[in-house]
Structure formats: C-alpha cells, structure tokens
Amino acid sequence: MSTGPKPQTIGAVERAADVLNAFTELDGATAGVTELSDRLGLSKAVVHRILASLRARGFIDLDEQTRRYSLGPASLALGLTYLQQIDVRDAARSVLRDLSEQTNETATLSIRRGDVRMYVDQVTPAREVKMTVQLGHPYPLHAGASSKAFLAHLSAAHVDEYLAGPLEALGENTITDPVLLRLDLGEIRKRGYAASFGERQEGAASIAAPVSDHENDTVAVISVCGPVERFRDEVGAIAPVLLEATRELSRKLGWEG
Amino acid sequence: MSTGPKPQTIGAVERAADVLNAFTELDGATAGVTELSDRLGLSKAVVHRILASLRARGFIDLDEQTRRYSLGPASLALGLTYLQQIDVRDAARSVLRDLSEQTNETATLSIRRGDVRMYVDQVTPAREVKMTVQLGHPYPLHAGASSKAFLAHLSAAHVDEYLAGPLEALGENTITDPVLLRLDLGEIRKRGYAASFGERQEGAASIAAPVSDHENDTVAVISVCGPVERFRDEVGAIAPVLLEATRELSRKLGWEG
DNA sequence: GCGGCGAGTTCCGCTGAGCGGAACGGCGTT
DNA sequence: AACGCCGTTCCGCTCAGCGGAACTCGCCGC
Numbered sequence: 001m002s003t004g005p006k007p008q009t010i011g012a013v014e015r016a017a018d019v020l021n022a023f024t025e026l027d028g029a030t031a032g033v034t035e036l037s038d039r040l041g042l043s044k045a046v047v048h049r050i051l052a053s054l055r056a057r058g059f060i061d062l063d064e065q066t067r068r069y070s071l072g073p074a075s076l077a078l079g080l081t082y083l084q085q086i087d088v089r090d091a092a093r094s095v096l097r098d099l100s101e102q103t104n105e106t107a108t109l110s111i112r113r114g115d116v117r118m119y120v121d122q123v124t125p126a127r128e129v130k131m132t133v134q135l136g137h138p139y140p141l142h143a144g145a146s147s148k149a150f151l152a153h154l155s156a157a158h159v160d161e162y163l164a165g166p167l168e169a170l171g172e173n174t175i176t177d178p179v180l181l182r183l184d185l186g187e188i189r190k191r192g193y194a195a196s197f198g199e200r201q202e203g204a205a206s207i208a209a210p211v212s213d214h215e216n217d218t219v220a221v222i223s224v225c226g227p228v229e230r231f232r233d234e235v236g237a238i239a240p241v242l243l244e245a246t247r248e249l250s251r252k253l254g255w256e257g
Numbered sequence: 258m259s260t261g262p263k264p265q266t267i268g269a270v271e272r273a274a275d276v277l278n279a280f281t282e283l284d285g286a287t288a289g290v291t292e293l294s295d296r297l298g299l300s301k302a303v304v305h306r307i308l309a310s311l312r313a314r315g316f317i318d319l320d321e322q323t324r325r326y327s328l329g330p331a332s333l334a335l336g337l338t339y340l341q342q343i344d345v346r347d348a349a350r351s352v353l354r355d356l357s358e359q360t361n362e363t364a365t366l367s368i369r370r371g372d373v374r375m376y377v378d379q380v381t382p383a384r385e386v387k388m389t390v391q392l393g394h395p396y397p398l399h400a401g402a403s404s405k406a407f408l409a410h411l412s413a414a415h416v417d418e419y420l421a422g423p424l425e426a427l428g429e430n431t432i433t434d435p436v437l438l439r440l441d442l443g444e445i446r447k448r449g450y451a452a453s454f455g456e457r458q459e460g461a462a463s464i465a466a467p468v469s470d471h472e473n474d475t476v477a478v479i480s481v482c483g484p485v486e487r488f489r490d491e492v493g494a495i496a497p498v499l500l501e502a503t504r505e506l507s508r509k510l511g512w513e514g
Numbered sequence: 515g516c517g518g519c520g521a522g523t524t525c526c527g528c529t530g531a532g533c534g535g536a537a538c539g540g541c542g543t544t
Numbered sequence: 545a546a547c548g549c550c551g552t553t554c555c556g557c558t559c560a561g562c563g564g565a566a567c568t569c570g571c572c573g574c
Contacts, residue, residue, distance in 0.1 A: 009310040017314035057274035073370035079336010080393025113330035136337030
C-alpha cells in the first residue's frame with residue numbers, strides 16, 4: 001500500500017463503486033433501491049441516480065416488472081477481462097475435477113489479491129449433501145483453510161502487517177487472536193496444508209494447500225471441503241490426495257519443486 | 258428499452274463507468290492516465306481522480322513502479338457474481354472441448370445481453386496456427402457468425418428495432434446494409450448456422466449455431482472458428498459436427514427439440 | 515371499492531463537490 | 545543540461561449533485 005498522501009478522489013464515484021460492491025455481497029441476485037439505501041446509508045434519490053447511471057453504461061440491469069436491479073453485462077465484461085490476465089483457472093479445471101472425483105467432496109480454486117482472496121472455480125461431487133461456495137466473494141486471509149494457506153506463505157513482513165490489523169470474526173470458530181494464528185500458520189507450513197472447521201462458515205470444513213508457479217510464488221490455493229460432520233473422518237485420507245493435486249497443478253504452472 | 262423519460266443520472270458516475278469500460282476495450286492489460294484521457298476526451302485530472310476513486314474501492318490496481326493502471330479484484334468479483342446467475346459456461350465446457358478436438362479448430366461459447374454478445378469461454382486446438390478470441394469483449398449483433406446466430410433467432414420486432422439503428426462496420430467485410438443482412442438472417446435460419454468470413458475480424462472465419470434451453474429460448478451460441486485460408490475448405494465437414502454439438506448442449510439445458 | 519402502506523421515481527432549491535487549467539516532480543532521451 | 549512526457553497535485557470557480565419531499569403505482573386488508 002502507498003505510504004504517501006491519499007490522492008484526491010470523487011465521492012460520487014466511490015459511492016457508485018460501493019453500490020456495485022454491494023451486489024457482490026448480497027445473497028440474492030437482485031436488489032431494490034431502499035435495500036441498497038439502507039445498506040449503504042445513502043438517500044434513496046442518490047442510490048436511484050447511481051443505479052440509473054450505471055445502467056446507462058451497462059453495469060446494471062433493471063427488471064421493469066419487478067423494478068429491481070441486478071448486475072448487467074458490462075460487469076461480466078469487466079470480470080472476464082480481468083480473468084484474461086490470469087490463466088490459472090483453465091489450467092486448474094481438470095485437476096479440480098479429478099480431485100473432486102477422488103475425494104467425493106467439493107474441490108475449489110482460490111486466488112489472492114492483496115489482503116483478500118476469492119473462490120474462482122469449484123467442482124462439486126455427484127451427491128446430494130455437499131458444500132458449494134460462492135465464486136467472487138472476497139474473504140479475509142485469516143478465516144478458513146484457503147485463506148490461511150495463502151497467509152502462511154506470505155512474507156514475514158506481510159504477515160506481521162496483516163496480523164497488526166483488525167481480525168474480523170466470520171463465525172464463532174474464526175481465530176482472531178494473532179498469537180494463536182501465528183502458531184497455526186507455523187503448523188500449516190510444516191504440515192503442507194491448512195485446515196478449518198467452521199472458521200469461515202459454520203458447519204463447513206475444509207483443508208487447503210498452496211499452488212506455486214515457476215517463480216515459486218503462491219499463485220493459487222486448492223481446497224477440498226464438505227460438511228463438518230463427515231469431514232473430520234475423511235481428512236486423513238483426503239490430505240495426500242490434495243497435496244498431490246496441488247503438486248500437479250504447480251508443475252503445470254512451471255513449478256519445479 | 259424503456260420508452261419513458263430518461264431518469265436522472267450522475268455525470269461523474271457515468272464517466273467512471275466509461276473508464277472501466279475502456280479497460281475491457283483496450284488491447285493491453287494496463288493503461289496510463291494520458292491514454293485514457295485522450296481516449297475518453299476527459300482532462301487528465303478527472304481521469305486521475307476517477308482512477309484513484311475506483312482504486313480505493315478495489316476496481317483498479319496501480320503498479321507504482323510503472324505508474325500504470327489495471328483492473329483490480331473487485332472487477333473480478335463483479336464478473337463472477339454475474340456468472341453465478343448463469344451456469345451455461347459449466348455445462349458447455351465438455352461440449353466445447355469435444356468440438357475443438359473433432360474439428361481441430363477453436364470452439365467458442367457466447368452469450369447475449371441486450372444488443373451485444375460476448376465470448377465467455379473457448380477451447381483451442383493443439384496446433385500452432387489457430388484462432389483465439391478475447392473473452393468478455395462486447396460485440397454488436399450484426400458482425401460475425403456468433404452475433405448473427407443470435408440476431409437470426411430474435412423476435413421479428415427486435416430484429417426490426419436492431420436493424421433500424423446504426424450498423425457499425427468492424428472491418429471491410431462487415432455487412433452494414435440492413436437489406437443484405439435480412440437476407441443473410443433468413444439463410445441462417447434455413448441452414449441452421451451462421452457463417453462469417455472476416456466480418457468481425459479480418460483474417461478470421463467462423464460458423465456458429467444457437468443453443469436453446471427448456472423454453473426454446475436461444476441462451477447461447479457455439480461457434481467453430483479458424484484462419485480464413487484453411488477454413489473455407491473445412492466448413493462443409495465442420496457444420497454437421499457443430500450442429501450436433503449445439504443439439505447436445507441444448508439437450509443438456511432442457512431443450513426437447 | 516377505498517384507504518393505507520411501501521416501494522421506486524421525480525422535482526427543485528441550495529451549496530460545496532468536482533471541474534479544468536496549470537504548476538510540479540520524476541524519469542528517460544538527446 | 546535541456547527538453548519532453550507522464551502522472552500527480554493544487555486551487556479558484558461554478559454548476560452538478562445532494563437531500564428532502566412530493567408523486568405514482570401496485571399490493572393488501574377491510
């Protein structure tokens with residue numbers, strides 16, 4: 001992050017960006033003016049004008065029957081343009097599928113940008129009770145196996161800086177004590193993978209391991225996740241399969257061990 | 258489109274959206290302040306403030322060494338949130354791969370939103386001279402096989418409305434005469450697929466056919482494309498393979514013929 | 515049918531947020 | 545060293561955008 005003075009910004013533009021970000025955080029695909037107004041603390045008139053402006057440029061669609069708003073095609077264009085800059089998702093697809101088949105659980109792929117990470121792909125097993133994750137939603141780096149797998153492989157300076165900030169609890173089991181977290185990160189590095197039982201999402205368990213590229217950077221994290229009740233018994237069998245999958249994808253990305 | 262009076266918008270927000278859209282249209286992954294300023298006809302100070310505002314909310318990244326800007330993770334979150342609303346891409350993946358293997362050419366998947374369509378997936382063959390397309394870039398509905406395949410299957414009223422508007426030429430071979438285009442659309446519907454030789458992109462040729470869902474709506478278009486020189490000789494053999502692929506995906510999406 | 519309610523939409527007076535021109539600082543080239 | 549170009553910052557000026565409130569419409573209960 002920049003240490004200089006903060007550059008001049010435009011409040012109206014920031015508020016519009018807040019509106020767009022709200023759509024990635026909401027549970028439903030559509031939102032109404034009042035809902036966004038309450039959520040963001042803006043007047044209905046402002047929200048309405050922002051939505052109308054973004055709609056004029058393709059970022060927002062309006063269903064004129066229900067009078068509710070959803071993301072528009074320019075949003076997709078933006079995301080796919082961003083994805084063009086990375087090809088990890090394509091390379092990982094077959095690895096994820098094999099991993100899901102071998103474990104009979106959900107396999108996910110995450111990437112990190114700054115101090116957040118997000119799921120960018122998943123393969124779910126052909127069974128009724130299973131986990132599915134929300135693609136694109138940003139998560140902090142301390143909560144959940146995939147997040148901690150990234151955090152454990154950042155530089156010591158970056159870890160220090162991250163742990164000096166607020167550690168938000170996503171659920172009852174999220175580790176928010178920096179001392180405990182450091183111990184966990186040490187275990188993760190020694191063991192090769194991170195584990196989480198309800199830290200990011202109650203009822204959900206997962207193990208996750210990093211994927212490296214030709215520069216030995218951690219460019220992605222692969223996880224296997226499922227409902228807590230049955231996952232505890234499966235971890236021992238899943239871990240070596242996960243580690244082999246991450247090695248396979250790492251080799252694909254030019255990692256040489 | 259709404260026929261009522263245009264709602265109040267915010268100019269600053271529209272200008273910010275123009276900046277974001279510019280990143281989906283540029284050839285490179287990064288852009289500088291002056292380049293965007295020239296492109297959009299805004300002062301450098303305005304562009305800088307817009308970029309700073311969008312950066313504050315995660316939509317833009319700044320490389321502090323090169324002092325150039327690129328899309329940030331919130332852009333990806335937006336696109337993937339949008340993608341969550343559709344699952345065509347997942348369903349089509351194996352169909353695209355088989356199609357590319359059988360034809361030894363690039364297979365693409367497009368979706369349409371309003372009067373634009375975009376590539377949302379592609380599978381390229383294992384050969385050196387091949388076509389690749391840019392995911393996420395919006396194209397008008399009259400230029401190129403994938404676009405025309407959508408246009409040919411819109412309602413007559415929608416086609417009338419579209420053809421009454423300006424038909425921008427993307428290249429020398431783009432059809433911009435509404436009368437000629439109507440004839441072509443009729444052929445497309447009769448033949449079952451659209452063909453293009455350099456209409457969207459010079460040197461590129463493709464054929465494309467629609468994919469239908471359980472409501473018989475055209476929800477996607479699949480194309481096979483390659484360099485013009487060799488494609489002319491291959492069209493006859495590729496067409497039935499393409500049509501079978503679209504029928505297969507359509508059945509997957511609940512189409513019953 | 516009527517009235518109330520809640521949602522999205524529109525209007526308009528007011529003022530400070532945002533604009534643009536220009537200066538500044540840094541870097542690369544000659 | 546001078547120059548050009550880029551991104552960044554500053555500041556005077558004014559109108560773009562804000563918020564409060566009225567409006568419209570659809571739904572629901574009586």
